[in-house]
Amino acid sequence: MAETKIPRATAKRLPLYYRYLNILHDGGKKRISSNELADAIQVDSATIRRDFSYFGALGKRGYGYDVDSLLEFFKKILNQDQLTNVALIGVGNLGHALLNFNFHMDSNIRISAAFDVNPKNVNTIQGGVPIYPMDQLVKQLKDQQISVVILTVPGKVAQQVADQVAKAGVKGILNFTSVRLSVPKEIRVHNVDLTNELQTLIYFIDHYDKD
Ligand SMILES: NC(=O)c1ccc[n+]([C@@H]2O[C@H](COP(=O)([O-])OP(=O)(O)OC[C@H]3O[C@@H](n4cnc5c(N)ncnc54)[C@H](O)[C@@H]3O)[C@@H](O)[C@H]2O)c1
Numbered sequence: 001m002a003e004t005k006i007p008r009a010t011a012k013r014l015p016l017y018y019r020y021l022n023i024l025h026d027g028g029k030k031r032i033s034s035n036e037l038a039d040a041i042q043v044d045s046a047t048i049r050r051d052f053s054y055f056g057a058l059g060k061r062g063y064g065y066d067v068d069s070l071l072e073f074f075k076k077i078l079n080q081d082q083l084t085n086v087a088l089i090g091v092g093n094l095g096h097a098l099l100n101f102n103f104h105m106d107s108n109i110r111i112s113a114a115f116d117v118n119p120k121n122v123n124t125i126q127g128g129v130p131i132y133p134m135d136q137l138v139k140q141l142k143d144q145q146i147s148v149v150i151l152t153v154p155g156k157v158a159q160q161v162a163d164q165v166a167k168a169g170v171k172g173i174l175n176f177t178s179v180r181l182s183v184p185k186e187i188r189v190h191n192v193d194l195t196n197e198l199q200t201l202i203y204f205i206d207h208y209d210k211d
Pocket of ligand 1: 116
């Protein structure tokens, strides 16, 4: 599919649209207006129209959006028309919880391989996912065509593990550690930080009245 450059904020809303369109589809709904969509997902309709406009004419004036064709469109855009395998490195508290979370339930993504250095973890299966030793990283990622890795190792080894991951040809890292990783520019890193999110939430609660 041709590459469409879109703002990051728009990109972050695409899974939300996709998830809701799936719900509409499952409920037998055939078409929806941007106002209805806006009410349901709590994103204002102007934002929705602008987001959709990056992809050309997805709806018709006065008709709204055709649920099935919009769903198919987002499925392709989000690569959800095919199963994407991802890997997880570091099966401790957080890694273990993620392995047990069934991403595949509402997306076409699954963790198909995990890696660790702890002999207690290695060569076991947790949450249905095999855990390999780190010396299997390159081989497994290649064999399973994995290009995205979730990083849940301790901060002190995060950079070293990121270097190994980079050598294994990975394109994206979902980084749960608090370390800001240094990686070759062709690798995309998304940082997930619950502490940040909580602090931001608390800041907004303290500084702004909800009207
Ligand atoms: N982003 C967030 O919101 C958030 C929340 C909780 C924890 N964290 C971070 O997630 C990471 C994991 O936290 P945790 O509580 O699960 O830690 P943990 O110590 O329970 O687990 C870490 C796992 O990584 C493995 N490991 C250690 N060195 C390794 C290496 N070189 N290669 C592969 N595996 C290795 C360990 O054997 C262990 O199984 C930490 O960096 C923590 O700060 C982030």
